[in-house]
Amino acid sequence: MRALILVMDSVGIGAAPDAAHYGDEGADTVGHIADACMAGKADSPRRQGPLRLPNLVALGLGEACRLATGRVPPGLEAPPKHSRFGCASEISKGKDTPSGHWEIAGVPVPFDWGYFPQTVPCFPDHLLKELCARAGLPGVLGSCHASGTEIIAEFGEHHIRTGEPICYTSADSVFQIAAHEESFGLERLYEVCGVARRLIDPLNIGRVIARPFVGTSADNFRRTARRKDFSVPPPEPTILDFAANAGRDVVTIGKIDDIFAHRGTGRNMRADGNEALFDATLDGLGSLADGGLLFANFIDFDTLYGHRRDVAGYAAALEDFDARLPELLNRLRNDDFMIITADHGCDPTWSGTDHTREQVPILAWNAQSNPPVGRRAGFAHIGATVARHLGLPSPRHGAHF
Structure with a gap:
């Protein structure tokens, strides 16, 4: 049975x-x-x-x-x-x-989940500054509502050059972070997402999602199966x-x-x-x-x-x-x-x-x-x-x- x-x-x-x-x-x-x-x-x-x-x-x-x-x-x-x-x-x-x-x-x-507004930037300035400080980031890209594939095509090459991860959201209660598996590093991406998870807990955001991708240019970037969700428990x-x-x-x-x-x-x-x-x-x-x-x-x-x-x-x-x-x-x-x-x-x-x-x-x-x-x-x-x-x-x- x-x-x-x-x-x-x-x-x-x-x-x-x-x-x-x-x-x-x-x-x-x-x-x-x-x-x-x-x-x-x-x-x-x-x-x-x-x-x-x-x-x-x-x-x-x-x-x-x-x-x-x-x-x-x-x-x-x-x-x-x-x-x-x-x-x-x-x-x-x-x-x-x-x-x-x-x-x-x-x-x-x-209950109602927390959501980010339809503005650019969509994330609070203090949140991004704290994320950069705690995760040792030179900055972030995006801070907007976006399709994951489109925003990677738009910012992926800049991300590889600068090491700034791509942060975006959608109509869901999510904070998504895209980064190149090789130039940025998969484990480092997970670590940054863990920091973000702790920072957004007071905002009642359902998930932080790591969105790793590979490729060399906007023409061939693709997301991989090593996505990882950092969710709050039921x-x-x-x-x-x-x-x-x-x-x-x-x-x-x-x-x-x-x-x-x-x-x-x-x-x-x-x-x-x-x-x-x-x-x-x-x-x-x-x-x-x-x-x-x-x-x-x-x-x-x-x-x-x-x-x-x-x-x-x-x-x-x-x-x-x-x-x-x-x-x-x-x-x-x-x-x-x-x-x-x-x-x-x-x-x-x-x-x-x-x-x-x-x-x-x-x-x-x-x-x-x-x-x-x-x-x-x-x-x-x-x-x-x-x-x-x-x-x-x-x-x-x-x-x-």
């Missing part, structure tokens, strides 16, 4: 009830990608034609979209083979990664804590350990990109002890395609993920339980480059026939259900389905 939670990072299925408050009324990551595919606007050398996700559809993705928006996106109309599907809207404030994952794990975020115990405290085997895949500030995250398996993350998930499942919990994040949907508003790339990534699902399903035991979900949206057809406030799918697999999940207010029902399956203490929030 084991449990798995797979988070398709940013794969939202339609605007949340409060989306208008965030400027996201009408956002629909999966629906708009499917529309673009049907119209031939997402054709590329990697894929052509309607969006094809037969395995996710068999798990109920199309019908989960119907619950969320009232329609099944084109190409996802086939009837599900499993009845345990539903959708959920987030009750935490914000539309960021930590809030979504913490709520999935049973802990909604009831305000209450999550199902990861419950599992770890009960002596259960816990395996986390990708950035889950960073998101939960390395609390209760067990054996973490890092990998570069969705394909390698899927390989790590299969390896992690193969070594997961009875009674254990595997928690995985698949990051490419968000970072490579959602934020970059790459509809064709996002569609191809969804199809690639779908094509590998049988490998995982064939390795599940009759008493295992798996949920595939998301943490927010990042509609690649939307304006800007930020996350979108959306409902998420709940696609649950087990060998038993059970009632549908239906529409849920809050992601914490996922954590409560996983805790129930594993015989762990019930989180304070959510009810098992």
Whole structure:
């Protein structure tokens, strides 16, 4: 008896009830990608034609979209083979990664995160001066809201010449620091981020993110997989804590350990990109002890395609993920339980480059026939259900389905 939670990072299925408050009324990551595919606007050398996700559809993705928006996106109309599907809207404030994952794990975020203003500079002068003094920096570049790839292209060469790291933020509660792995040094970047983490704690900022990159010029700079998040810990115990405290085997895949500030995250398996993350998930499942919990994040949907508003790339990534699902399903035991979900949206057809406030799918697999999940207010029902399956203490929030 084991449990798995797979988070398709940013794969939202339609605007949340409060989306208008965030400027996201009408956002629909999966629906708009499917529309673009049907119209031939997402054709590329990697894929052509309607969006094809037969395995996710068999798990109920199309019908989960119907619950969320009232329609099944084109190409996802086939009837599900499993009845345990539903959708959920987030009750935490914000539309960021930590809030979504913490709520999935049973802990909604009831408070407002701190954010940096849409000004240039966006960071307080005293904060940057203290960061430079404590970290021994000659200065910093950026201090603005920006796309990570664009700001590295803009300032990367200057950074290499001067040793000044690139500091920027987004609509999320983040302080991001980009630096060249070789000229600046990866460990030094992590040390600077650690200093920044301590300095911004009073501002209630959710994450400091180290964004290492390589390359020699703006033409070939690229970010690497050695990103590291310096997060504040969840305000209450999550199902990861419950599992770890009960002596259960816990395996986390990708950035889950960073998101939960390395609390209760067990054996973490890092990998570069969705394909390698899927390989790590299969390896992690193969070594997961009875009674254990595997928690995985698949990051490419968000970072490579959602934020970059790459509809064709996002569609191809969804199809690639779908094509590998049988490998995982064939390795599940009759008493295992798996949920595939998301943490927010990042509609690649939307304006800007930020996350979108959306409902998420709940696609649950087990060998038993059970009632549908239906529409849920809050992601914490996922954590409560996983805790129930594993015989762990019930989180304070959510009810098992």
